[in-house]
Amino acid sequence: MVTENIICVCCQVVPVDTEDEQTKLLFMxxxxxxxxxxxxxQLMSYHPDYLDCFLKTQHYLLHEDGPLPFDYRHYISIMACGRHQCSYLIKLQAQEFLLHGGNPEWLKGIDYVPQKLKDFLxxxxILAHRPWxxxxEHIEKLIAGKNRWSLSELTHALILCTHFHALSTFVFGCGLNDEIDFQNGHTFSSNHVDNDDSYSSDSSSLSDSANNSDEEGGLSALMARMKELTERKEEELTIEERLKDFAKVESQSAEITTSQKIPSPRADILRYVEDPNFTYKDFAKRDSVTEIPSFRAQDYSWEEHGFSLANRLYNEIGTLLDDKFNMAYNLTYYTMGNNTQVDTSSFRKAxxxxxxxxxxxxxxxxNYGEVNQLLERNLKAYIKTVTCYPERLTKKDYDGVMKEFKHSEKVHVNLMLLEARMQAELLYALRAVMKYMT
Structure with a gap:
């Protein structure tokens, strides 16, 4: 994990208001x-209402009664974090694994774990990089295999994976440094990527667009577009027009490139990873449109399907996840930069x-046309990097977007990236479980 290349917001301004009773209780x-x-x-404490939901969910997943034994929970979390080379979370979960009686031999790598865990690799x-x-058949293979998983165990494991895949994006997106007592905590390592040439010279790359927000008018222009969309009557678009707009956004996303300098995984991370060269591939470039069509949220949504299935197979987790998704999506202080009384709903939805x-x-x-109206190209590139290739993010990337936003607002954006990605992964996973059951 190349933490030294990334801004460490938590070391700059952490809003720990000792007079705020809610924050004190959450820290306790x-x-x-x-x-x-x-x-x-500490970083999430910018948004205590969200932090409350997050702590309840993570505690339930890792520490309360559930289908999986505690050592399995923490080891699956380690394997999930390994997919994005997130050493910060791996170290935290390795400590927890040992505290809960985990076999130290397992920390030597996946060659030392039971076959049941190997089968989950x-x-x-797939879930981490190409959940579609x-x-x-993947579900059936684990349920009916020699080292059988129960449906409830597998659901618990799938949710743990989506949680820690997405949490890894937040760690990189905000540039969290290692804990002070970890090796190299709050220090620079000697093998960091040079910020000045971390990105390719391709015109679609993130660094190339560093001043796009200024060229397009910055925050004032964005707010004007948001206000116009809020006040304008909803366009009556045909299904064909909406499909066309979706395909346009999808293809434009595929054109956005990220860093060509992929950080080399360290040996202490690779030990937990199978097939490290398997990474995100743009959905728009999938092998077959007919074999892998777009996932219509109306056919399988979190609200109508995923929520109830999760609760059915792993009691109460659906409710906790639903609260967390809604908190991240709806959270607003009606501010943007130094502006107040701002309706940010269209920006958040985009x-x-x-x-x-x-x-x-x-x-x-x-209306996917709103994505192009509200998210300038540089921000799209940042979102794509954080969501799909978080380990490639650099300090320059963080500094180059949302320049007029406060740090707390950037953290909020990263929380939305975390939750939207987790929900996307979870929808694919739970849909596969449902198809197996029916």
Whole structure:
């Protein structure tokens, strides 16, 4: 994990208001759960209402009654974080794994774990990078295999994976440094990528667009477009027009390139990873449109299908996830930069819809033309990098987008990236489970 290339927001301005009773109580809860108040929790304290939902969900997944034994939970979390080379979270989960009686031999790598966990590696890999490839056959293989998973165990494992895949994007997106007591905590390593040439010279790359927001008018222009969309009567678009707009956003996303300098995984991370060269591939470039059509949210939505299935197979988790999704999506202080009384709903919806679009999920009731109106190219590139290739992000990338936003607002954007990505992965996973069951 190349933390030294990324801005460490938590080391700059963490809004720990000692007079804020809610924040103090949340920090106490985090300390009880983790025997520390990790940097990631301190950073989330910009948004205490969200942090409350996050802590409840993560505690339930890792520490309360559930289908999986505790050592399996933490080891699956380690395997999930390995897909994005997130050493920060791997170190935290390795500590928890040992504290909960995990076999130290397993920390030598996946060659030392039970076959049941090895069998899970393939679905973890696909879920992390190309979840649209998951089928009911993947579920059946684990349920009916020699080292059988129960449906409830598998659901628990799938949710853990989506949680830690997405949490890895937040760690990189905000540039979290290692804990102070970790090796190299708050220090620079000698093998970092040079920020000055971290990105290719391709005109579609993120660094090339560093001043796009200024060229397009910056925050004032964005707010004007948001206001216009809010006040304008909803366009009556035909299904064909909405499909065309979705396809346009999808193809434009595929044209956006990210860093060509892929950080080399360290040996202490590779030990937990199978097939490290398997990474995100643009959905628009999938092998067959007929074999892998777009995922219509109306056919299988979180609200109508995923929520109830999750609760059915893993009691109460659907409710906790639903609260967390809604909190990240609806959270607003009606501010943007130094501006107040701003309706940010259209901006938030555009970000969420764009992430789902990159994963092939189409909302028939959304006008995808708004994505291009509200998300300038440089921000799209940042969103794509954080969501799909978080380990490639650099400090320059963080500094080059949302320049007029406050740090707390950038953190909020990264929380939306976390939750939208998790929901997208989870929809594919739960849909496959449902198809297996029916």
């Amino acid at each position: 809860e985090a300390f009880i759960q983790n025997n520390r108040v990790p940097n990631i929790i 393939e679905i973890n890999k 490839l998951i089928t009911k 970000i969420w819809s764009y992430i789902h679009c990159m994963y092939g999920i189409r909302h028939d009731d959304y």
